[in-house]
Amino acid sequence: xxxxxxxxxxxxxxxxxxxxxxxxxxxxxxxxxxxxxxxxxxxxxxxxxxxxxxxxxxxxxxxxxxxxxxxxxxxxxxxxxxxxxxxxxxxxxxxxxxxxxxxxxxxxxxxxxxxxxxxxxxxxxxxxxxxxxxxxxxxxxxxxxxxxxxxxxxxxxxxxxxxxxxxxxxxxxxxxxxxxxxxxxxxxxxxxxxxxxxxxxxxxxxxxxxxxxxxxxxxxxxxxxxxxxxxxxxxxxxxxxxxxxxxxxxxxxxxxxxxxxxxxxxxxxxxxxxxxxxxxxxxxxxxxxxxxxxxxxxxxxxxxxxxxxxxxxxxxxxxxxxxxxxxxxxxxxxxxxxxxxxxxxxxxxxxxxxxxxxxxxxxxxxxxxxxxxxxxxxxxxxxxxxxxxxxxxxxxxxxxxxxxxxxxxxxxxxxxxxxxxxxxxxxxxxxxxxxxxxxxxxxxxxxxxxxxxxxxxxxxxxxxxxxxxxxxxxxxxxxxxxxxxxxxxxxxxxxxxxxxxxxxxxxxxxxxxxxxxxxxxxxxxxxxxxxxxxxxxxxxxxxxxxxxxxxxxxxxxxxxxxxxxxxxxxxxxxxxxxxxxxxxxxxxxxxxxxxxxxxxxxxxxxxxxxxxxxxxxxxxxxxxxxxxxxxxxxxxxxxxxxxxxxxxxxxxxxxxxxxxxxxxxxxxxxxxxxxxxxxxxxxxxxxxxxxxxxxxxxxxxxxxxxxxxxxxxxxxxxxxxxxxxxxxxxxxxxxxxxxxxxxxxxxxxxxxxxx
Amino acid sequence: xxxxxxxxxxxxxxxxxxxxxxxxxxxxxxxxxxxxxxxxxxxxxxxxxxxxxxxxxxxxxxxxxxxxxx
Numbered sequence: 001x002x003x004x005x006x007x008x009x010x011x012x013x014x015x016x017x018x019x020x021x022x023x024x025x026x027x028x029x030x031x032x033x034x035x036x037x038x039x040x041x042x043x044x045x046x047x048x049x050x051x052x053x054x055x056x057x058x059x060x061x062x063x064x065x066x067x068x069x070x071x072x073x074x075x076x077x078x079x080x081x082x083x084x085x086x087x088x089x090x091x092x093x094x095x096x097x098x099x100x101x102x103x104x105x106x107x108x109x110x111x112x113x114x115x116x117x118x119x120x121x122x123x124x125x126x127x128x129x130x131x132x133x134x135x136x137x138x139x140x141x142x143x144x145x146x147x148x149x150x151x152x153x154x155x156x157x158x159x160x161x162x163x164x165x166x167x168x169x170x171x172x173x174x175x176x177x178x179x180x181x182x183x184x185x186x187x188x189x190x191x192x193x194x195x196x197x198x199x200x201x202x203x204x205x206x207x208x209x210x211x212x213x214x215x216x217x218x219x220x221x222x223x224x225x226x227x228x229x230x231x232x233x234x235x236x237x238x239x240x241x242x243x244x245x246x247x248x249x250x251x252x253x254x255x256x257x258x259x260x261x262x263x264x265x266x267x268x269x270x271x272x273x274x275x276x277x278x279x280x281x282x283x284x285x286x287x288x289x290x291x292x293x294x295x296x297x298x299x300x301x302x303x304x305x306x307x308x309x310x311x312x313x314x315x316x317x318x319x320x321x322x323x324x325x326x327x328x329x330x331x332x333x334x335x336x337x338x339x340x341x342x343x344x345x346x347x348x349x350x351x352x353x354x355x356x357x358x359x360x361x362x363x364x365x366x367x368x369x370x371x372x373x374x375x376x377x378x379x380x381x382x383x384x385x386x387x388x389x390x391x392x393x394x395x396x397x398x399x400x401x402x403x404x405x406x407x408x409x410x411x412x413x414x415x416x417x418x419x420x421x422x423x424x425x426x427x428x429x430x431x432x433x434x435x436x437x438x439x440x441x442x443x444x445x446x447x448x449x450x451x452x453x454x455x456x457x458x459x460x461x462x463x464x465x466x467x468x469x470x471x472x473x474x475x476x477x478x479x480x481x482x483x484x485x486x487x488x489x490x491x492x493x494x495x496x497x498x499x500x501x502x503x504x505x506x507x508x509x510x511x512x513x514x515x516x517x518x519x520x521x522x523x524x525x526x527x528x529x530x531x532x533x534x535x536x537x538x539x540x541x542x543x544x545x546x547x548x549x550x551x552x553x554x555x556x557x558x559x560x561x562x563x564x565x566x567x568x569x570x571x572x573x574x575x576x577x578x579x580x581x582x583x584x585x586x587x588x589x590x591x592x593x594x595x596x597x598x599x600x601x602x603x604x605x606x607x608x609x610x611x612x613x614x615x616x617x618x619x620x621x622x623x624x625x626x627x628x629x630x631x632x633x634x635x636x637x638x639x640x641x642x643x644x645x646x647x648x649x650x651x652x653x654x655x656x657x658x659x660x661x662x663x664x665x666x667x668x669x670x671x672x673x674x675x676x677x678x679x680x681x682x683x684x685x686x687x688x689x690x691x692x693x694x695x696x697x698x699x700x701x702x703x704x705x706x707x708x709x710x711x712x713x714x715x716x717x718x719x720x721x722x723x724x725x726x727x728x729x730x731x732x733x734x735x736x737x738x739x740x741x742x743x744x745x746x747x748x749x750x751x752x753x754x755x
Numbered sequence: 756x757x758x759x760x761x762x763x764x765x766x767x768x769x770x771x772x773x774x775x776x777x778x779x780x781x782x783x784x785x786x787x788x789x790x791x792x793x794x795x796x797x798x799x800x801x802x803x804x805x806x807x808x809x810x811x812x813x814x815x816x817x818x819x820x821x822x823x824x825x
Contacts, residue, residue: 065820065822065823068820068822069818069820072818072819072820073814073818158815166816166817167816167817168815168816169787169815169816169817170784170785170813170815171815173785173787173799173801174785177785177801177803543762544762
C-alpha cells in the first residue's frame with residue numbers, strides 16, 4: 001500500500017511538472033502579449049441603442065469632440081439601466097436592522113446594500129440619469145449625498161448589474177498577461193490557499209435532484225430520514241456507553257485511506273444537502289470544490305445565492321448539510337450495532353464518532369459554519385461574528401480602560417467574541433487531534449519507509465502546510481509591526497517635553513477657545529516639529545495648503561511678490577505666533593510665501609489633525625470667517641454628508657439670502673435655476689394663489705432646478721424673516737463631478753458553506 | 756516637477772494623466788501601448804508596469820465615439 005501511495009504522489013508530481021514544461025514551451029512559441037482587448041473595444045452591444053445611445057454625427061461637423069466626450073463620461077448624465085438578470089430583495093428584521101441583497105447569480109455577484117440603496121437600484125430603469133437619482137434621494141431622505149449614489153452606480157456598473165455590459169479592459173489585459181494555463185492557475189490557487197473550485201457543480205446537483213433526491217423534500221421521506229438519524233444516534237450512544245470500541249491511532253494505512261474516502265464522501269453529502277436546497281428553491285449553486293479546513297480535507301459549496309432565500313429557507317438550507325450527515329452517520333451506527341464484535345463494526349464506530357464530532361462542530365454557532373448561520377438567522381442579527389470581532393479589536397480595550405458603561409448589545413458582542421475566539425483555538429487543537437488520530441499510521445509508515453518516502457512525506461507536508469507557513473510569516477510581520485509601534489512609543493516618550501510645549505502654545509493661540517485636556521493630549525501626540533534654516537521657505541505662494549504652523553523659536557517672514565518683481569515682507573512673526581491657517585480651509589492655495597529669517601523651529605499641525613481635534617473648538621471669526629460658513633452650511637441636514645472640499649464648492653456657487661416677510665424667492669412659471677435650503681424662518685409655498693404648505697428650518701425646495709430649466713410649479717414667499725441658502729446648478733454639477741473618484745466600494749458579502 | 760501627492764521631487768509621471776509622482780507614491784498599472792489587427796483578431800502591445808499616480812481614474816471600459824466614424 002505504501003508503494004501505491006508513493007506511486008500516486010509521483011504521478012501527481014509528474015503531471016504538475018509536465019504542465020510546467022508544456023507551459024514554458026507554449027510561452028516561447030507565442031507572441032508574448034495576446035489579449036482579447038479587441039473584442040472589448042469594438043464588438044460590444046453597447047453601441048447605438050439603450051441609455052448610451054448617442055446622436056449620429058449628421059451634418060453638425062462643428063461639434064466639439066472634447067465637449068461630447070466630457071458629456072459621455074459625465075457621471076451625472078449616465079443613465080443606469082438594470083440588467084435583466086439582476087435581482088434585489090430587502091429583508092425586514094425584528095430589530096430594525098433591515099438590509100437588502102442585490103444578486104446577479106450568473107455573474108457570481110451578491111452585494112449587501114442599505115435598503116435605500118435597494119430602492120434606488122429598483123429605479124434604475126433607464127429613464128433617469130444619475131443626477132436625477134441623486135435629487136430623488138434628496139427628496140426622499142433629505143440627504144444630498146452624491147458620493148453615495150455615484151458609488152452605488154459605479155459598483156453596480158463594474159459588477160455587471162447594469163446594461164449594457166461593458167468589458168473591463170484593465171481586467172482583460174491583466175488576465176491575458178497571466179500566461180498560466182487554466183489548470184496551472186487552479187494548481188497555483190490550491191498551493192496558495194489549499195482550495196480548488198469547480199464552476200459547473202450546479203449541473204451535477206440538479207441531475208442528482210431530478211434523479212431522486214427531490215423526494216427528500218417530501219414530508220414523509222424527510223420524517224423517515226429524521227427517524228433514521230435519531231435511531232442511529234441512540235445506537236451510537238449505547239455503544240459508546242458500553243466502551244466496546246475506541247479511536248485508535250494504530251490503524252493500518254489501507255484502513256486510513258478507506259476511512260478518509262468515507263469521510264470525504266460524508267462531507268460531499270453534507271455539501272450536496274446545502275446545494276439541493278438551493279436547487280429546490282430555484283436558486284443557483286455558484287461553485288463547489290475541495291479545500292483543507294482547519295487541517296481537515298473537505299468539500300465546499302459557494303452558496304452565496306442562498307442569501308436571496310427567505311429566512312426560513314435559509315435556515316433549512318443551513319441545516320440540510322448536518323441533516324444529511326446525521327442520516328448517514330445514523331445508518332453507520334445502526335449497521336455497527338447490528339454487527340457487534342466485527343472489524344467492520346470497529347471501523348464504523350470510528351467513522352460515526354468522527355462524524356458526530358464534525359456535526360457537533362458544524363452546529364456550534366461560534367465558527368462561521370452552519371450553526372452560525374442558523375443562529376444568526378434565528379436571532380435576526382446578520383454579520384454577528386464580524387461585528388463582534390470588530391468590537392473586540394477596536395472598542396473592547398478602550399471600554400475596559402476607561403471603565404465606560406456597557407450596553408446590552410456591547411456586552412453580547414464581547415461575550416460572543418471572547419467565546420468565539422476561545423472556540424477557534426479549541427478548533428485548531430481538535431484539527432491537530434484529528435490529523436494525528438487518523439493519519440498517524442500513514443505518516444509513521446512513510447517516515448519509516450526509507451529516504452525516498454521520507455523526502456516525499458516532507459514534500460507532501462510542505463504542500464499542505466504552505467498556508468500555515470505563510471500564516472507564520474504574516475504573524476512575524478504583525479509582531480514586527482507591533483515592535484515598531486513599541487519603538488515609536490519609546491521615541492514619543494523621549495519627545496514628551498517639546499510635544500507638551502507645542503500643545504501649550506496651540507492652546508494659548510487666540511483663535512482657539514480653551515481646549516480640553518483630552519484634545520491637548522491627543523494634539524501633543526500628533527504634532528510634528530521641524531527646523532527651517534535661514535532663508536529656507538516653509539511654503540510658497542500658490543502651493544497647496546495642507547497645514548498650519550506655530551513658531552517655537554526664531555522668526556518667519558510672510559512675503560509677497562509685487563508686480564514689478566520686488567519682494568515685500570507683509571509681516572514678521574515670532575515665538576507663539578501661528579501662520580498658514582488658510583490651509584485648514586481646504587481649497588485655497590497659499591496666498592503668500594513663508595520664509596525663515598534665521599534658523600527657526602516650528603510646530604506643524606496637518607489638516608487631518610486639525611479636522612479631528614481642533615475644528616470644533618476654533619473661534620471662527622478670529623481665525624477665519626470661512627470656518628463659520630462651513631459650520632453653518634453643514635448644520636443644514638441636506639448638506640450634512642458633504643466633505644469640506646464639497647462645501648467649498650457649494651459656498652463658491654451659492655449664497656445666503658435674508659428675505660423679509662412677503663419677499664418672493666421663487667415665482668410660479670419662472671425658469672428654475674437654483675435650489676434653496678432654509679437655515680432659519682419659514683416660507684409659504686403657494687400654487688395658483690392657494691397655500692400648499694409651509695416649510696421651516698432644515699427643509700429645502702426647488703431641487704428640480706438642479707437638473708432642468710423647467711418652469712417653477714409654485715411660488716415660494718418668505719413667511720417670516722428668513723435666512724435661506726441658494727445653490728445654483730453649476731455648484732451641484734461640480735459636487736457630483738468631484739464625487740466620482742471617491743466612489744470605489746467593496747460590498748460583496750461572503751457566505752460560503754465551507755466545512 | 757513635484758509629486759502630486761506630497762510635493763516632493765517627482766521621479767516620473769503618470770502614463771495616464773501626466774501627474775508627477777515620487778518613489779513613495781508611484782503605483783503600477785498595465786497600459787495598452789498599441790493595438791493592431793493581425794490574423795483575424797486584434798492584438799495589444801501592453802506595458803505591464805506603466806507608472807500610475809493613483810489620483811486619476813483611467814476608465815476600465817471603452818467609451819463610444821461614433822462621431823469619429825466615417
